[in-house]
Each structure stands twice: as structure tokens, then as C-alpha cells.
Amino acid sequence: MSVARRRLPAVACACVLAALSANAAALDLLQAWQAAQANDQQLRAARAAAEANRERLPQARAQLRPQVSASFSRNRNELRSEQAGFLGIPVQEHEHYTSASDALTVRQPLYRPQLTAQLRQARALVANGDAVLETEEQKLVMRLTQAYLEALQAEEQQRLVEVQRLAFVAQLDAARKGFAAGGGTRTDVDEAQARIDLNTAQALEARQSVDFARQQLAMVVGAPVQELAPIAVDRLPLAVPQPARLEEWLARAEAASPELRAGAAQLEAAREAVRVARAGHHPTLDAIAQVSRSESDNPTRVDSKYRQALVGVQLTVPLYEGGAVNSRIRQALAEAERAEGALQATRLDLGSRVHREFRGVTEGIARVRALEQAVRSNEQLVQSSRRSQQAGARTILDILNAEQQLGTARRDLAQARFAYVLALVRLRALAGDMGEASLAEVNGWLAR
Template sequence: MLRKLSLALAVSCATNGMAWAAEPPLSVRTDLVSVYQEAVNNNADLAAARADYGARKEVVPQARAGLLPNLSAGAEMMNSRTKIDHPSITANRSGNSWQATLAQPIFRADRWFQLQAAEAVNEQAALELSATEQNLILQSAENYFAVLRAQDTLASTKAEEAAFKRQLDQSNERFDVGLSDKTDVLQSQASYDTARANRIVAQRQVDDAFEALVTLTNRDYNSVQGIVHTLPVQVPTPNDAKAWVETAAKQNLNLQATNYAVNAAEETLRQRKAGHAPTVDAVARYQKGDNDSLGFSNPNLTGQNYRGDVEQTSIGLQLNIPIYSGGLTSSQVREAYQRLSQSEQQRESLRRQVVENTRNLHRAVNTDVEQVQARKQSIISNQSALEATEIGYQVGTRNIVDVLDAQRQLYTSVRDYNNTRYDYILDNLRLKQAAGTLSPQDLNDLGRYLKPDYNPDKDFLPPDLAKAAQANFERP
């Protein structure tokens, strides 16, 4: 009797009977945490975000400088000639002088509000950097599991190609002994050719996934550790969408950053309004030079031509009252009002988006939990359906198209199962990111379920299903 085209047979043919690329040595396999650490050290986007934060936090000392003393010094060399409208009367003056001025703001409301705005901008920048760092955790996981997803897809595609190759061989054997017509051979050949083309595409997708890791970390990888099928698949804790939304409203990093953006806009509005307020500065000035350069005059020295060195020292308060500046201050106030409204609306838009994402991801994780079990059962059901279809084909109640369709359904269910597993892992991480609780510890927790000797060609199926399929195949 012809052997059944069971999943175990296809896997055996794909891993042993065909010359695929050899597995790299165990020592070079990379784990998830190592990929993340390399990303932290080498990711260009993170480095750019850190540089941006380093630049933006300088607004605080710059704003504070407007409230601190200002000391300046200068010197002057002067040579002037005065000619009176008389041929014999001319006057020449020349001299050198230097001066130092110390100014201390006493009342500068605009600068005080500018400092408050700068501190809010600094907090906003720090939170945005933290959000970028947190996003790198998710990005590392997404790229890592994209490799595993692509490898498992390639493994199932190899097994599918092997199954169709086996079907093609059987069709040729049946045709040679007159048990089937040429149509069966052509149908089997078409399915095999399609599976071969799909395997080539799947191989390219594996290479693309590894290339994305290179872009993320600036390191080359040729093998990563796989996730075991015993990874617990559990609903979120707590399994309450409202609780997750409340946590996100308090801890989502991007949402917290927009709160500081609104604070900065409010302080900037106060700063612009303060442009109408008077200012008071304490000013101390010291000058020294000859009388020609300083233009020193003293009623007690009338009639005397004094040309010696002169020192002048002054200290006092300067009051400045803005009256009219061409409408500049009023325009700046109107602009600040609009900027404040803009930042408030952007915060509200982000809040709604965070709420939506959190609820959607909570539902997604619960759906993934149910789907993992359903997809696993689907493999068993499709395996049984394939075996029944093969028996029907052998006794003449089914045709070759039914067998080929059953095989496609089987390998589609295998790929759906693995995709759902990876969706479950990533949706969990995305939910935690939306809630603002995602941390490197989540990657460490996942690392406990990585298999150092993971071989996609053998391990893309759950061990219990693989053993069941193998036992079924070995039955007489």
C-alpha cells in the first residue's frame, strides 16, 4: 500500500532528504536580550534621539541666564578734530578709555515665565527620549520574532514542497501502472512547482528579516534562538480593558510628554503677555580714561583745561515701561494663544489614540490566546482530513485535486498557528507599551522560553503534534 502523505513524512523529507543549507553552529546563535543590548549600543535612531535631548535640555540654562547678572567690558580709542568756521580756530581731542558694566535683572516677568516654559520643554524632551528607548524594546522584539516567523514559514514551506514532491512521485507511479491518468500528474506537477516558488520567496523573506536586524543593531547575524512551544499563552493580567486604559492614561510616555508640551505653551503665553509689563534692572558701571575720551566736565573746574585721567563710577536702577512696539507684543500674544490651543488639541488626539490602541490590543491578546489553541487544533483536524482524503483517493472516491487541496489546507493551518503564536507575543508587548509599563525585563522574561538548539526545520511544529504525526506515520 502507498504511504500516506502525513505531516511527519513531509517534515522528514524536508529535513533529511533534501539538501538545504546546513544549520550554523550552536555557539553563534543569538538570543533576544543580546539583540536588544546591541540595539541600545548601536542603533542610529536612538543615538539621534539622545543627541536631540542633549540639545533640547540646554533651553533651561539659556532661559535661566536671562535672570542672572550680566557683566560686560569694553575699551575705546578715540581721535577727533573739530573745526570752527574760522581759519585760525581748530580743536583736536584724542584719548583711550575702558569700562565695565554689571546688570542684574530685578523684575523681568517675561524671563521668569520663559524659564518655566524651558523647564517644561526639558521634561517633555526627557519623556520623549524615554519613549524612544521604550520603543526600541518593542522594535528589537518585532525584528527578532520577524526572523523566527520567517524561518518557521520557510520550514513549513519546505515541508509542503516535500509533500507535493512526494505526491508528484506517487502520481507518476500510479500513471505508469495505469491507476491514474495524465491529469493527476499535471495537477501534482503544478502544485509542486507552486510550492517550490513559494519556498524561494520564503527564503528571501528570511534573508530580509536578518537584514532588518543588521539595520537595527549594526551587527551581522546568521542564526537566532527560537521560542519553545511551551510558552504560556495567558490572558492579560488584569483582564480588564478599563484598568489597562486607566494605566495608559497615567503612564503612557508619549501622553505624559504632551502634558508638558501644554505646560510649556501655557508658560509661553504668560511670557508673551508679560511683554506689556515694565522691567527693572540694577546697573553698576565703572569707567576710566582721560578727559578727552570721557568728556568729563565739572562746574568747579570751569576755565581749566584738565587733560588727566578720570574715573567714573555709577550705580542705580533702570526702569523701562513698554508703551508701543508696533503691535509686536499683541501679535505674539495671539500667536501664543493659538499654539496653546494646538498643543491641547494634539494632547487630546493622542489621548484618544492611546485609549483606542490600548482597548484594541487588549482585545487582540485575548483573541490571540483563543486562536493559538484553535490553530493548534486546526493542524490536527487538517492532518486527519488529509489522511482521510488520501484513503479516499486510493479507493477511488476522491480525486487528486481533493488531495492537493487538503495538503494546502494542512500547511496553511501550520503557518497560521505559528503566526498566531508570534502575534500573541508581540501584541502583549504592544499592550504594555501602550500602558507605559514595557521594560527590558519583559524581554528577559521571554528569554527564559528561548531554545538554544532551536532548529526551524524540525521545531516549527509543537512537539506533541510532531510526535503524534510521526507515530501515525509509523503505523503499519
């Protein structure tokens, strides 16, 4: 990947965040995704790891190609010799001379099963790196969606607390007026004031939740978050996921899961590592071509020059390495068994997650509809309680309880909607169907 291509996500992120800052617009899910792609550090690390893994392939191929080397040496020699001369008198000689040698060697592997196994292992490791990168992209979609929805949920809770506070303030005002007019009791005033005091504490907690949720989202997108596009309830589809059968979603997840592809690639790499280790028992055969030139290469032929060319084959047969080869084989077999077990565990875990998210979607629809009815019923209860209180059949406490119950129902409904959307996004992501197009569809459920 070129430097220009690596800078594209960062440029896109800067453009999105600059546009939001200039227009004071609410950040939607698709804009958050574009920013998160450039900012998320886990995804950045996965990209770098995938790039590093891709370099294994040219390195493995290079081992099967001709290896060309050249060597040059120049030496200054000092020779002292002594030999018997005339009448046995020792004669000493002291000589200085320069020697040189040059060689050009070409070696081509002909039979090296270890190198071919390493090439297949490199292909598997490259596939594993690409699958891990896709897994991190999938996880980023889930983390971003969860952080976005949690921020929306915190804002919705803060809004509901404020709405409830207005209702309690109105009831406190009514209680005080009734007590002053002699038609109410001090208990009604104290009960209304107690609800407001509790609401104040809840408002502080809700504000802290909003700040924390926005901070968590800002860590993903790489910039402070001021305003979010909320879910438009009228646009949110409450439909059973298609296909409607869990078995089909499980099949789709197994076919598309990058986690399973990564596990399968790791298992293949481990099996090739076994073949690499077993190749330590096999002989190797290389073709060799060499051209060499030497000058004064031995003290008996000082000032002599030689040029030699050779072509041949070299056979190397391993005999004994102290048991190291057998140890490496056992180690590789254990790693292959571990990789196979990890793959099976990943497959089981994937099935469990798909099952959980599928039920989260299907049961979430029923829960949302039930809570929508509960909200309508509690709204009616509040109205009835107010009319009954005016008629003298109910007290301020009954109205406060009804308001409290309505606030709880509204909170549970908002949580159920967010949980439904999150389960649907996770289900699609696990089935490999959560690309930018699907994310744009979910983004269409937000209010502008």
C-alpha cells in the first residue's frame, strides 16, 4: 500500500470532522464510521500486521529462486620460512606479498521440501492476516454502533428525566396550591418535593452518563462529539430478519465469518509447519555454478594467477542433529492440535453469538411492541389519575406514582429499541453482511 493510499482514510476523517464542526451538524452513524476507520488504533494495528504478513510471501518465494553471491578478498601476507641449506646450514627467508581472490557463485535449489512447505505456510499466514484485518473491521462496526447507541441512550435517559421533572414540578405546584386552599395535605407537598429531589439526583447521574458515553464514542471517532443524530422512531423497521430461520443465519455466518477463515488459515499454517519440521530428515539438492579468480593463493606459487569455472550439483544428506529434528516435529504437531482446537472453539462460539443476536432481534421486536403498548397504557393512566384527582377520587400521590411508572415505561421502551438495533447490526456483522451499504441503511433510521 502506497503512502498516498494510507493517507486517504485520514484525509476523509479530517474532511468529515471539519464539515461537522463548520456546520454544527449532528454526527450520524455513517460519518462516525468514516472517521473511525482512520482513527481506531486496533484497526490500524491490524492493518500494519496484515501488511507485515503479506511480506512473508515474497520472502518465501525468494528462497526458491537462484541465490547469487559475490566475494572479494585482498590480503597482505608476510612469509617466514627456514630450510636446510648447503652442508645442513639453515637458510631463512622473509618475504612479503599480496594475495587476492574473487568468486561469483550461483546456487539454484533443486530439491528442498522445506522451502516449498515454507511457501505454502507463508500463503496461509497471509490469508490469516487478511482475515484478522477483516475481523477487526467487523468488530469496529460493532464497537462503533454500540458506542453510538449507548450515547443516544444516555441522551434519551437525560431527556426523560427532564420530562419527568417537569411533571413533578407541576404536581408540586398543584399540591402547594391545594394545601394553601385547604383542599390538600402537607403529605402531598412533601411527597412531590421528595420526588423532585430524587429526580435531581437522577438528572446528575444522567448528565454524567451522557458525558461518559460521548467520551467513549469520541475515542472511537477521534474527535469530540457535540451532537448525535437520534433514531427516528417512525423510520425504525420492526421486521423479522430475513432469512427468518436461525439455521440459515448460522450457515451464512460460517460461510462468511472472517474469524473462521483466520482460524482455518492458522490451522493450515500449523500443518505446513509440521511438513517443514519433517523436511529436516530429507536430503537437499542444489545446482551450483561458480567462477573464481585468484592470485598468489598459496606461498609456493607467489605471483601466480588462476581462473576457475565450475558447474555441478551439491547433495546434502542430514545424518544426526542430536534429536532436534524430532523435537521440532513434536512441537509442530502440538501447535497443529492447538490450532485445530481453537478453530472448533471459534466455530462453537460463533454459533452461540449468532443464536443470541437472532433471538435478540426476534424477541426484541415483541418487547418493543409490548413496551409501546405499555407506554400508551401508562399515558392513559396518568390522564385518568389526574381527572380522578380533580374529582376527589385520587390523590397527588397516585398521580406521582403514575408519572413515575410512565417514566419507567418510556425508559424501558427506549432501551428496547436500542437493544433491537444493536442486535440487528451484530447479527448482520456476524453473517458478513455489515459493509458500508448496510451501515448506510441503518444510518437511514436516524433523524436528520
